[in-house]
Every structure is written in C-alpha cells, then in structure tokens.
Amino acid sequence: MLNLIRLLDDEKCFSVVRELRWPNGVQCPHCANPYVTKQGRDDTQRCRQRYRCLHCQRKFDDLTGTVFAGHHQPLRQWVGCLYLMGLNLSNRQIAQELGLNENDVQDMTRTLRQGVVERSDTPQLSGTVEIDEVYIVAGHKGQSQLVKKTAELLVDDA
Helix, strand or coil: CCCHHHHCCHHHHHHHHHHHHCCCCCCCCCCCCCCEEEEEECCCCCCCEEEEECCCCCEEECCCCCCCCCCCCCHHHHHHHHHHHHCCCCHHHHHHHHCCCHHHHHHHHHHHHHHHHHHCCCCCCCCCCCCCCCCCCCCCCCCHHHHHHHHHHHHHHC
C-alpha cells in the first residue's frame, strides 16, 4: 500500500478541522462566543492555532473539545487513521501503514469510534415496531411477580 501519511499535510488537516468545526467562524468551545482573538501557534504543532475568548477569557486551540485533543499523535496521523478505518482495515494494517505501534492504533480507533457514537443522534422509534426473539428471564423460582414485572418492562421499553 502507498505510504498515506506522506501525502497528508499538517496545514491542510488543521484547515479542514477549522472549516468543519466552525463553518461560520471560530467560536469559543466554552461559552460559544464568536469574539475570539488569535494567540499564536502551538509549540509542538506549528499549524495548530491558539485562541483566547474575549468574553470568558479562556484559552483554547483548534483541537480543544474534540476527540483529537490531549493525545500525543499529530493530527495527520488521526486523519490517516480515520481514512483507513473507512477502508475497513484492521488495526494491525493501520498500524503498519501509519508506522505506529498497534496499541496506539487500538487506542486511536477506540477513541474515534466513541467520538462518532457520542455525536450520533439516538434513533427514535415511532409507529408499530416489531421485535423478534425477545428473551424473558423465567428463572425467578417461586417469584412469579418478578417474571411479570420483567415482561412488563420489556413491553414498555418497546
């Protein structure tokens, strides 16, 4: 496979994050105020812009409050990992392609999946809903009221 990480540019990765995160301009992740000022760049990742909110005076950067924040891997590694996950590659294959340790890739993929789940809306069922293969515990020996209660809970949740 092509060494994908060589094709990724830090500036483009941060630019895309800014565009997706703040389509109407940078806002403070703490108070959502649009009045912010730039406060230089990050020392370890030169393309990572720092900001200060003029309302709450808190400092933040491009990755504050995202799944990418607080990790030692550069953003281009995360973007590459996300792309390779979309190709349905195993963690071992992703680690090999990105030149990373398998344990690091395992942590990265877990974090990315959790981030997707947290951002996803919970589906709301409506109308008639069919449920197959409902399992009701009938092992409450001599306590038939517990069996009825469990069955009622399952029906109410449906």
